[in-house]
Amino acid sequence: MSILVALDELAEFSVEVPSWAYGNSGTRFKVFGQPGVPRDPYEKIADAAQVNAFTGAAPRVSLHIPWDRVDDYAKLAAFAQDHGLAIGAINSNLFQQDEYMLGSRSALDWILERYQIKTDKASGIVNDPNDWGREHGDPRYIVDLVKRITRVSVETVRIVASLPPLNILKDSEA
Numbered sequence: 001m002s003i004l005v006a007l008d009e010l011a012e013f014s015v016e017v018p019s020w021a022y023g024n025s026g027t028r029f030k031v032f033g034q035p036g037v038p039r040d041p042y043e044k045i046a047d048a049a050q051v052n053a054f055t056g057a058a059p060r061v062s063l064h065i066p067w068d069r070v071d072d073y074a075k076l077a078a079f080a081q082d083h084g085l086a087i088g089a090i091n092s093n094l095f096q097q098d099e100y101m102l103g104s105r106s107a108l109d110w111i112l113e114r115y116q117i118k119t120d121k122a123s124g125i126v127n128d129p130n131d132w133g134r135e136h137g138d139p140r141y142i143v144d145l146v147k148r149i150t151r152v153s154v155e156t157v158r159i160v161a162s163l164p165p166l167n168i169l170k171d172s173e174a
Contacts, residue, residue: 017048053084
C-alpha cells in the first residue's frame with residue numbers, strides 16, 4: 001500500500017466511542033467518581049462532541065444500556081445530531097445473564113480473552129490473532145467473528161426459550 005493510499009484511508013477512518021468512555025470508572029462493587037465526569041447520556045454526548053471536534057475521527061457514540069437509558073431516544077439522537085454526532089450501536093448487559101454463560105463466562109468473554117495480542121516472555125514470540133486475517137485477505141476477521149458469536153448466542157437463547165418444558169421422568173415413573 002502506498003503512503004498516499006494509506007493517507008486517503010486514514011482520512012476516512014473514524015471511531016465509534018462507547019459512552020462509558022466518558023463516564024466514571026469502576027467495577028460492579030465500586031464506582032470511582034471524579035468531579036466533572038458526565039452524569040447522564042446528554043453530558044456524555046456533549047463530551048464526545050468535544051473529542052470529535054479535536055480529533056475529527058469520533059463522530060459516533062455507542063450507548064450502553066441500562067446506564068444510558070432515556071425516556072426519549074429520538075430527543076437524544078437529535079441532541080447528538082445538534083452536536084455533530086450520531087448514535088451508533090446500542091450495547092446491553094446482555095451477556096452478563098446466566099443464559100449466555102459457558103461455565104463461568106460467556107462465549108463473547110471467551111473469544112475476547114483468546115483473541116488478544118500476546119508476547120511469550122521466554123521466547124519473545126508475538127501471537128497476534130490479526131495476522132490470520134491479514135494473511136487470508138480478511139482484516140475484519142475478528143470483528144466478524146465477534147458478530148457471529150453474538151448472533152449465535154442471542155439466537156440460541158431465543159430458541160431455547162421457545163422450547164416446551166422438558167418433562168424428565170424419574171426411574172420410578174418410567
